[in-house]
Amino acid sequence: MNSKSDHDVGSLPAWAQRSLVMQIFAQARALGGEARIVGGAVRDWLAGYPVGDIDMAVNLPIETVASHLLACDMRVVETGLKHGTITLYDNDDQIELTQTRVDLETDGRHAIVAHDQDWARDAARRDFTINAIYLDSSGGIFDPLDGRADLQAGRLRFAGDAGLRVQEDALRMIRYCRFLPRFAATGLDQQAQTALREHASLCTALSGERIANEMRQIMVGGRLKDVIGLMQDTKIDQAALGRSLDPSRLANDDEIGSMIAGLGANIDLAWLVNLAVAMPSGSAALLAKRLRLSRAEERCLTRLDLGLGTEDMTMLSGARWRQSAYYLGDMAALLFAVQSWRNGHALDASRLAELTLWAPPRNPICGADLLSHGVDNGPGLGQMLKDAERRWVTSNFTLGKVALLEWLFGN
Structure with missing residues (x-):
């Protein structure tokens, strides 16, 4: 089968029959043009991967398309009109729609573009051959750069030079x-x-x-x-x-997979674990600034950069792991993974899971307990609370309120 053919026709796959996609197909035809799905959705479908976001292209000037779609009461957001792109919304669905185009000027970051209705020239300006495969409204494939052959062969090539x-x-x-x-x-x-x-x-x-x-x-x-x-x-x-x-310094894929699977609610921070392992020590501030990380990501990377001392790591690896995890809080599992790999050790996936799932018990002593025993509300009360908490943690959280009060006032 000729992968370059405009007439390589099949049925439109189910993922491509979403309401918003069909509306775009229809409105492009109404304007005398054509819309096609292009990029990652087509690539992943042909490669057998789940299809995520859908991007589409239309061989008409984007200003004309935007005006028409607005007149049809479709929700249009001009997300990148000067670059030939708009975003369409329909309930929870959204699709980025871009005019077929050529680059007039580029500076390594941004391009000045112009509409060009030729699909082959639009394909030639894309990044990789596997991202320059188009799917039309009848299920036909247009593949001018042999992207499907590259997918099948496991080749990743840039489009053209x-x-x-x-x-x-x-x-x-x-x-x-x-x-x-x-x-x-x-x-x-x-x-x-x-x-x-x-x-x-x-x-x-x-x-x-x-x-x-x-x-x-x-x-x-x-x-x-x-x-x-x-x-x-x-x-x-x-x-x-x-x-x-x-x-x-990085772990193998299996261990990294275990780490990602074992982080639970912290899974979005898994990338920072690997970054902290691979980066030079003391790089957190520079990388956070360069990457413009969120405050939460910056705090996380900064703490991972510091790592764990020998005592904390020994405790996390042993029977008293809960005592160390109590003070490390939500960072315990992340730090355990980073320090394991920095130390050149295999990751203990079962301990990582325990650290992730463990819910620290509630301290049985509070300020009101001490006030009711005649302790003045001041710095001394705070220190007594810290002493009681340390004693409680050291007991592996076994001491209750009565025992802790007896210990405090017996000292």
Whole structure:
């Protein structure tokens, strides 16, 4: 079957028959044009992966399309009109719709674009061949760059000249690293590797937010040692982050998978665990600023950077783990993973799960208990509460209120 054919027709898959998708197909036809699904949704469907967000393209000027859709009472948000993009909403569904286009000027971060109704020229300006596959309203596939063949062969190639593609948008180099585990089973494309090495310095001009969005996925995306190794070899890490990452310190995929699965409600912070392991000690402040992390992420990375001392790590690994976990709070499991790998040890997945699931008991002593025994409300009361809490924790949380009060007033 010719993968380049405009007439490679099949039935439209169920995931593509969402109401909003069908509305866009219909309204594009009403304007005398055509809309197609393109990018990650088509790629993942053909590769056998679950389909997530849907992006679409239309071979009409986006201003014309936006005005028409607004007149049809569709909800339109001009998220990137000067770049040829709008976002459409229908209840809980949303789709990014972009005009077919060519780049007039690029600076490594942003492009000045113009409408071009030619689908092949639109494909040629995309990042990778596997992201330049289109699905039309009848289920037909348009694949001018042989992206399906690359998917089937496990090849990850830039669309056209790799050097030009990364100069148009330097983020494409980091995206290549992110896509590597899933779509490059046959190994690195040599043209891509050369482009990454020659143009890595362009990553210094990228915004922290764009880099962080990629790193959040890279650091939990599989084959992490290979990916970080590529970033280190090409010096993308130094250019993008301001620090060189060390792949040799990272755990294998199985252990990282166990860590991610064992973090429970803290799963969104798993990427920071791997970042803390790979980054040089003392890098938290610089990386938090460069990546423009949220306050919660910055606090987490800062604490992970400090790591655990020998006593805390010994306690977390032994029978008295609850006593150390009590003081470490929600950070206990994250710190346990980081310090295990920094120490060159395999991660104890069962202990990680215990740390994640454990709910600390409530301190049986409070200020009112001491006030009722005649203790003045002042610094002394606070110190007595701390002493009682320490005694309670040391007892492995076995002492009750009566025993603790007896201990306090007996001292």
